[in-house]
Amino acid sequence: MNELIKIVTQLLSDKTIGVFIGYEKGSAGRTRALFARNADQAQKLICDDTCTQNLAGYLLKPEIKKLGRIGILANIPALRSIMQLASEHQIKDQSLLVLTANSDGSLTEFCDFHSIEKYLETSDVNITSGEKEMIARLESMTTTERREFWSREFEKCIKCYACRAACPMCYCHRCTTDVNQPQWIPVASHEMGNLEYHLMRAMHLAGRCINCGECAKACPMDIPLNLLTYQLIEPIRENFGKTAGMKADAVYALSTFNPDDTENFIL
Amino acid sequence: MDKEIKILKYGDLPKLIGRFNSRGFKVLAPVRSGTIVEINPVGSFEEIVLDALLTRQSAKKVAFPKVEKVLEFDILKKGVVQHPVDPEACPETLLFGVRPCDACGFKSLDSIFGDTPADQFYLKKKEKTTIISFACTTADEYCFCTSVGGGPGNTDGSDLQFTPISPEELLVEILTDKGKEAAALFGDLLTDASTGTDKSQHLADVKVVFDVKNVVDKATSSFNDTEFWLDQSLRCIGCGACAFVCPTCACFDLQDEQNTKKGVRLRLWDSCGFSLFTLHTSGHNPREVQSQRWRQRIMHKFSYMPEQFNGVGCVGCGRCSRACPADMNIKEHLTSIAAQ
Amino acid sequence: MEQQNIYQPYLMEIEKITEEAPMVKTFRLKFANDEEAENFSFRTGQFGEYSVFGEGESTFCIASPHTRKGYIECTFREAGRVTSELAKLNEGDTMGFRGPFGNVFPIDEWKGKNLLFIAGGIALPPMRSVIWSCLDQRDQFKDITILYGAKTVQDLVYKEELAEWKARQDVNLVTTVDPGGETPDWTGEVGFVPSILEKMKPVCENTIAVVCGPPIMIKFTFPVLEKAGFADEQVFTTLENRMKCGLGKCGRCNVGKVFVCKDGPVFTRTQLKQLPDEY
Numbered sequence: 001m002n003e004l005i006k007i008v009t010q011l012l013s014d015k016t017i018g019v020f021i022g023y024e025k026g027s028a029g030r031t032r033a034l035f036a037r038n039a040d041q042a043q044k045l046i047c048d049d050t051c052t053q054n055l056a057g058y059l060l061k062p063e064i065k066k067l068g069r070i071g072i073l074a075n076i077p078a079l080r081s082i083m084q085l086a087s088e089h090q091i092k093d094q095s096l097l098v099l100t101a102n103s104d105g106s107l108t109e110f111c112d113f114h115s116i117e118k119y120l121e122t123s124d125v126n127i128t129s130g131e132k133e134m135i136a137r138l139e140s141m142t143t144t145e146r147r148e149f150w151s152r153e154f155e156k157c158i159k160c161y162a163c164r165a166a167c168p169m170c171y172c173h174r175c176t177t178d179v180n181q182p183q184w185i186p187v188a189s190h191e192m193g194n195l196e197y198h199l200m201r202a203m204h205l206a207g208r209c210i211n212c213g214e215c216a217k218a219c220p221m222d223i224p225l226n227l228l229t230y231q232l233i234e235p236i237r238e239n240f241g242k243t244a245g246m247k248a249d250a251v252y253a254l255s256t257f258n259p260d261d262t263e264n265f266i267l
Numbered sequence: 268m269d270k271e272i273k274i275l276k277y278g279d280l281p282k283l284i285g286r287f288n289s290r291g292f293k294v295l296a297p298v299r300s301g302t303i304v305e306i307n308p309v310g311s312f313e314e315i316v317l318d319a320l321l322t323r324q325s326a327k328k329v330a331f332p333k334v335e336k337v338l339e340f341d342i343l344k345k346g347v348v349q350h351p352v353d354p355e356a357c358p359e360t361l362l363f364g365v366r367p368c369d370a371c372g373f374k375s376l377d378s379i380f381g382d383t384p385a386d387q388f389y390l391k392k393k394e395k396t397t398i399i400s401f402a403c404t405t406a407d408e409y410c411f412c413t414s415v416g417g418g419p420g421n422t423d424g425s426d427l428q429f430t431p432i433s434p435e436e437l438l439v440e441i442l443t444d445k446g447k448e449a450a451a452l453f454g455d456l457l458t459d460a461s462t463g464t465d466k467s468q469h470l471a472d473v474k475v476v477f478d479v480k481n482v483v484d485k486a487t488s489s490f491n492d493t494e495f496w497l498d499q500s501l502r503c504i505g506c507g508a509c510a511f512v513c514p515t516c517a518c519f520d521l522q523d524e525q526n527t528k529k530g531v532r533l534r535l536w537d538s539c540g541f542s543l544f545t546l547h548t549s550g551h552n553p554r555e556v557q558s559q560r561w562r563q564r565i566m567h568k569f570s571y572m573p574e575q576f577n578g579v580g581c582v583g584c585g586r587c588s589r590a591c592p593a594d595m596n597i598k599e600h601l602t603s604i605a606a607q
Numbered sequence: 608m609e610q611q612n613i614y615q616p617y618l619m620e621i622e623k624i625t626e627e628a629p630m631v632k633t634f635r636l637k638f639a640n641d642e643e644a645e646n647f648s649f650r651t652g653q654f655g656e657y658s659v660f661g662e663g664e665s666t667f668c669i670a671s672p673h674t675r676k677g678y679i680e681c682t683f684r685e686a687g688r689v690t691s692e693l694a695k696l697n698e699g700d701t702m703g704f705r706g707p708f709g710n711v712f713p714i715d716e717w718k719g720k721n722l723l724f725i726a727g728g729i730a731l732p733p734m735r736s737v738i739w740s741c742l743d744q745r746d747q748f749k750d751i752t753i754l755y756g757a758k759t760v761q762d763l764v765y766k767e768e769l770a771e772w773k774a775r776q777d778v779n780l781v782t783t784v785d786p787g788g789e790t791p792d793w794t795g796e797v798g799f800v801p802s803i804l805e806k807m808k809p810v811c812e813n814t815i816a817v818v819c820g821p822p823i824m825i826k827f828t829f830p831v832l833e834k835a836g837f838a839d840e841q842v843f844t845t846l847e848n849r850m851k852c853g854l855g856k857c858g859r860c861n862v863g864k865v866f867v868c869k870d871g872p873v874f875t876r877t878q879l880k881q882l883p884d885e886y
Contacts (some may be wrong), residue, residue: 218592518858525661
């Protein structure tokens with residue numbers, strides 16, 4: 001922790017970075033994002049196992065980009081998001097200053113995307129046992145049962161878009177939901193409006209979601225949204241051999257055509 | 268009317284609910300829904316949860332639902348036919364087991380929707396709703412009702428309030444004419460309270476953390492301090508969670524939907540936190556950045572509403588802070604505004 | 608109906624469509640219901656929410672003067688979802704109108720004064736209503752001057768009316784186009800509205816100035832009026848903001864504590880200066 005504060009204070013004072021995105025103590029035992037722009041603010045940085053939020057969601061926010069070069073304390077999910085954003089040409093190599101906290105408490109600074117790729121080769125995004133159980137349940141359901149499950153969950157949805165706002169991959173300047181010529185997705189929070197929004201979002205995340213779970217954490221109605229997007233990770237891996245957020249120069253499975261793609265679904 | 272004070276036994280609550288049900292009331296109360304507690308229709312007392320601190324969403328959906336049909340029409344080859352949508356087509360409703368802050372929240376909505384020209388969709392539902400609130404014996408660190416003119420035993424907006432005064436008994440306050448009418452349904456279950464029964468000793472201790480007048484003054488004078496609003500709002504992700512769970516937020520959108528020449532116009536919840544909220548078709552946006560939108564949230568509740576309606580647009584329930592994915596704790600922010 | 612549905616529009620029939628300029632049309636609307644037509648009235652400066660049923664509503668001023676009964680007019684530019692659908696409608700089609708909303712130009716207080724109307728581009732419609740409302744009682748006012756400019760000759764709206772005003776002896780009309788926007792046969796001025804205004808040397812004594820236009824035009828016009836001695840109380844303008852309900856409930860159009868739909872859209876420069884810089 002002190003090591004981190006020391007490093008960040010130095011980086012800010014010699015203007016290597018304009019802002020450092022890390023964590024601080026929040027309310028009621030929560031941990032929240034901190035945007036340290038000076039030495040005083042850097043004192044509040046913490047680094048422990050409550051630091052689970054994927055901070056990569058803040059990297060593309062215009063207000064934060066305006067503050068100067070960004071430094072970030074990235075956990076595994078955030079590193080995966082950074083790789084995915086890099087492969088989508090949203091971040092340039094070496095434009096960020098990326099630190100990570102290792103399990104032994106030491107800090108690693110990545111000099112470029114390649115070093116992040118190497119680091120990720122031996123780690124994965126953790127999935128809780130509760131989530132494992134839920135996914136097994138979902139996969140054992142018939143399509144009708146699964147449809148009923150999600151319909152019941154989506155009844156609770158209030159279309160607050162916290163899921164979209166919290167997701168590092170939902171950075172589109174004009175989200176499909178917000179396009180009104182034509183109005184692809186109904187704005188209203190009724191059955192169709194909720195279903196179409198969540199299904200559209202899941203499809204737009206297929207092959208891009210790294211299951212950080214921020215969507216489910218953000219949802220004020222406790223809808224387990226990450227399970228919906230998680231279920232699309234396997235089909236992409238199976239059919240295209242690709243996994244999101246591993247390589248900075250990866251190409252997106254669903255927008256690339258290779259002559260030797262399997263076509264077992266046509267003819 | 269002068270309020271009446273009575274005693275009701277906990278054990279009689281199932282009977283009470285049963286009376287309203289058999290009179291054809293729609294009974295809405297906190298029920299467990301997965302990991303959260305929500306206000307939903309109930310058939311019997313057994314479904315009701317009375318020991319949760321607060322429901323996740325506020326009670327406003329009872330009179331101001333997230334989707335309200337306000338128009339219905341057929342688009343013909345020549346012309347349009349509008350079908351009347353009757354705002355009175357709602358049942359007599361009992362809203363039971365909500366908190367004082369929930370009942371209080373309706374005051375802001377009454378001002379906005381009741382202001383001429385009045386929104387009958389809200390008014391009629393509200394008119395037909397009787398509110399029995401339960402005073403709070405516990406609170407958590409997000410609560411700050413006492414700092415904004417409310418309290419764990421505040422009766423504003425309630426028709427009746429029940430306060431647990433012992434494991435078996437509830438103190439019943441009959442506060443309004445509507446409350447009196449409702450109490451007539453279970454009058455036989457009520458006994459007189461002994462003089463000197465004081466509910467305040469049973470209420471949660473919610474310390475005042477700021478002088479709301481300070482917040483109003485300082486917010487108003489800090490409008491142009493861009494650094495201040497930026498500092499507060501950097502971690503805000505611009506979703507609508509706070510506005511939608513809030514008992515007093517009433518901003519709405521109007522959207523048309525049509526399908527094979529039949530259409531509706533819907534009134535939907537909206538949030539000033541969304542970037543699209545004030546976006547002009549030309550592309551100009553008076554509130555281009557999140558700090559301006561965060562400022563609007565605070566100013567609307569603590570500067571503009573006090574001026575328009577003589578009361579702040581906040582009941583201190585803390586729902587926004589509990590629901591916020593980014594931990595924008597409003598109590599914390601208001602305290603720092605007051606301390607400016 | 609005693610307690611009406613505030614979201615329900617009047618049914619209106621499109622009586623006449625005029626193509627004013629590229630992408631700009633004027634609709635003359637009459638009430639489908641005669642009783643509603645009888646009972647309807649508005650005052651100049653007010654606006655309405657115009658519906659395409661099934662698509663939504665859009666906010667435009669009522670561009671016709673309140674002195675003319677039996678119809679209302681609106682002028683709009685095709686820009687977004689609703690206006691694009693409006694542009695597809697034909698004479699005889701049905702659309703909706705909710706209104707009148709907003710405050711008014713206090714023309715009764717202007718009687719006996721000189722009037723100076725300054726408008727740019729698509730902002731002539733709100734001005735047109737107040738201009739005609741004044742011209743329809745011409746003897747109540749002293750000198751009336753109209754300065755109107757657009758980007759190019761093609762973009763000038765109400766071309767027929769401009770000719771009418773030009774021909775009148777009791778109105779001084781000056782039209783201008785931006786440099787580069789003139790055609791070989793253009794006989795009006797060439798220059799941005801604020802510079803032409805300065806050339807005209809406006810007289811502030813006993814004069815009311817009404818300014819409507821794109822923000823950039825307003826930004827440069829106000830100083831010209833100030834230099835000419837106009838007090839803030841003598842200068843009127845209209846504000847626009849994104850709107851939905853039009854009646855001060857949906858919370859969208861506020862500039863500080865003021866709702867543009869209820870406390871506006873007409874503001875004096877005095878009132879404008881009290882508003883925060885958020886519009």
